[in-house]
């Protein structure tokens with residue numbers, strides 16, 4: 001690339017940055033819930049092919065949104081550079097790229113469930129701006145190229161650089177204003193501080209001392225909230241105001257019911273420990289956590305609405321349009337599926353669904369744990385398809401019986417003699433009956449089980465093995481209270497959750 005091409009690329013990047021920032025600023029007033037950039041991010045997540053999504057979760061885990069943002073910025077910068085060069089080479093070809101960009105932004109905004117009619121203003125205004133300023137800046141570059149004597153050339157260079165520098169300054173200052181504006185518009189800290197949790201009418205079963213086994217490397221029995229895994233499709237975490245939050249029960253019901261946050265908080269709330277697990281969790285993975293949840297049983301709310309006899313599913317919807325399809329049965333049976341407002345004794349964090357989410361013992365999160373929930377539609381599996389079900393996952397998602405070795409870590413070196421292994425096993429809503437460990441292909445040996453908090457939570461285990469110097473493979477498996485043994489055959493997370501035994505390697509000596 002020659003010097004002029006570099007300058008044209010720079011012009012393209014500056015123009016697109018100005019357009020993007022203008023769009024964000026305008027959206028702060030015309031469409032606070034959906035801006036062009038967040039809409040493109042969210043739409044990208046929704047459209048991303050399944051294998052890519054899984055790879056992103058595997059590689060970046062909870063940092064997947066940050067990774068997406070960085071990728072988006074890089075891709076947009078490259079396209080912007082191309083638009084600048086194209087415009088220089090051929091009038092209006094760069095403009096065409098900017099228009100195309102804006103159409104994509106417009107489509108993304110339009111696809112968002114939180115979009116309002118005025119949400120289209122920002123991408124359209126951005127397009128108009130880009131169409132005006134890109135040719136203007138590129139014309140200055142042409143003037144520079146066409147300059148015939150040194151004085152004219154110096155003048156043209158100054159004019160180009162001043163305009164480009166001004167554009168960059170506008171983008172930086174505008175970007176700063178737009179982020180500040182957002183934090184002023186939504187006083188995030190205040191939203192959560194406004195909530196005081198009532199005392200539960202039924203407390204969580206006290207945790208017996210014997211439920212935790214002291215051993216270096218064991219996970220905490222109750223996962224600290226800030227270490228709890230987070231998985232969702234939300235490019236920006238929804239900030240829902242409890243003052244305006246409402247939950248509707250619709251669909252195949254005798255009567256539609258609506259409940260607001262104050263009403264929900266005035267109900268008799270129960271507190272329970274429930275271990276939540278993600279269907280994307282690979283064997284031995286850490287997309288699982290145990291917390292106490294304070295909430296109102298969903299069956300009580302459904303009873304007020306009166307589900308029809310032929311209904312078999314509840315489609316729950318989040319403010320951001322995400323949906324889960326949960327069997328009606330598990331929301332009405334004796335298990336404590338709740339509309340949770342509290343997690344580990346505090347209001348839900350925004351990332352975990354503030355102000356209200358669902359927690360259903362025994363089901364993977366993708367079919368049950370709707371965060372920022374605002375609607376429960378009583379319906380039939382035959383009639384509705386939830387978010388992940390359209391993307392290759394099974395419609396029903398009971399958590400599979402599983403176990404994990406937490407200590408020692410895979411690849412650890414230990415001295416010969418007695419080695420104590422430890423970890424967790426889970427079979428939510430059935431309960432773990434036994435855990436066994438195996439050295440290489442040797443016999444299965446029983447592990448010692450900690451006491452369970454309840455059948456809805458994971459259970460700790462330890463086992464001692466005696467090993468001489470050498471390399472070993474150590475494996476764990478669990479049996480549930482129905483007598484079912486954890487499946488040995490390997491299956492990937494798609495479509496209904498991973499199976500296979502977790503193994504680690506250790507070297508002794």
Ligand SMILES: Nc1nc2c(c(=O)[nH]1)N[C@H]1C(S)=C(S)[C@@H](COP(=O)(O)O)O[C@H]1N2
Nearest residue numbers: 229230231232233278318322365366369371
């Ligand atoms: N609104 C919304 N709720 C959601 C999701 C989502 O993408 N959007 N993901 C679900 C999935 S796949 C899981 S595993 C759990 C994770 O809950 P956590 O992030 O609080 O751990 O939330 C569920 N609830």
Ligand SMILES: [Mo]
Nearest residue numbers: 278279365366
């Ligand atoms: Mo999940």
